[in-house]
Amino acid sequence: MIDLSRPPGRPLVVGHRGAAAIAPENTIEGFRAAAALGVDVIEFDVLPLPAGPIVVAHSLSEVAPALPTFAEALTWFADEATHVGLHVDFKGSERIDEAAALLIEHDVDDRTVLSSVSPDVLRAAGRVSSRVQLALTYPDDRLGISKRPFMRPLVPVALEALRVTLPLRLPALLRRAEAGALMLQHRVVSRAAVARSHALGVPVLAWTVDDPADVERMIDAGVDGVITNDPRILLATLAP
Template sequence: MSDYLSGPGPIALAHRGGGREVPENSRAAVEHTLALGLGYLETDVHATADGVVVLSHDPTVDRVTDGTGAVGEMDWDRLATLRDASGERLLRLDELLSDYPDLRVNIDAKDDAVVGPLVDTLRAAGALDRVCLASFSDERLRRLRAELGPGVATSLGRRDTARLVAAARLGARVRRSVAGPAQGAVCVQVPPRYRGVPIVTRRFVATAHRHGLAVHVWTVDEPAEMVRLLDLGVDGLISDRPRVLREVLTARGAWH
């Protein structure tokens, strides 16, 4: 089993490296994460037309670079000519893993096309012990687990997360178990609420823990909300304001 979550908690994950403090998913964002003393980065990946995995939340480069077009329709040589708001080119996943060997990375596989290149990149980097793979797609996660084996850490997909929410609300009436550590799932990653309905409650946290799952909550940027969720016993917070999150954890004596 991966030792991705072997460190002390609660953990602070810089969402895209701290998108409200530095250009998201950039090398500058990675440097910002490390400068703050955070050991965890949350990021997103797409694959270029020639199979290079790059850090990018959107399927297109329009919002975060000086260019336009879909990542999956450009080869790496073309993509490398574009510049983000920090003045740098997009960061490749293989560069992230090789240049920052002590960083643990939560990787959201954003579409089906990235699965194969992502598997190849992780194998080549020998980095399975320090990544957690995430996706809204249960099928995408199933493919990643099948390719990489149960030794790689993953979060729950949408269907299993819904089952966990139901289990917390209905208890014994929910009979179907969710994926757990035996399938490689080490955590559930959820927003505090969905369409106005609270998701993260004390009962939800307890239910996740009974299934052997850590609870990570996204995207939490306000100090009062950070404190409220930490009081519920969550195991990690994903924030666009990692500097603020560090301050909250420090004030609680929970900064490691």
């Protein structure tokens, strides 16, 4: 099982959708760019379509012929990126058994963390492979409510409320999902939440962090990994 705990001296560097700031997101080209920069883990979105292959895409509106299938992406990791961890962000609730079986088939399940906002998805994946690390993504905004114009003024208030209450809610959230790792939107990260998670033996990764000041804040909070669109910013911040 992949170890997501913080390495000595620095957090893990995770490329978001490959390296979305410098190469097309959720593509093999983007994965290569991230690997070339020296990231520890590459995150990408996996979408189960109603029919046909499971694809690498964030949403139905972004499915395109240029995007790889999940199997093609796993083949690349198995053949060309044996030193890089995989972060599979599963978008949906169907076909999770099939997706987990593909990880086993390509022999990458032991270096994969599979994240979802759905406890049901995580539990189902865990039943297929005990070698896949399961991570709960928080908070859940599958309906895109925070992006609606009339809701935007309320988003900072809501996130602050979630940040304050999260340390108390963590044990129940993790227990329900049977998760061994936690993916937190960076604005709900606090030292208290990270400390509570670590006390439970659960590493914390923060998403999606592109501003150097936010990178410093995440490092100070003690997160185990930082997910970023531009790994160059994080690597420059970490450089001695």
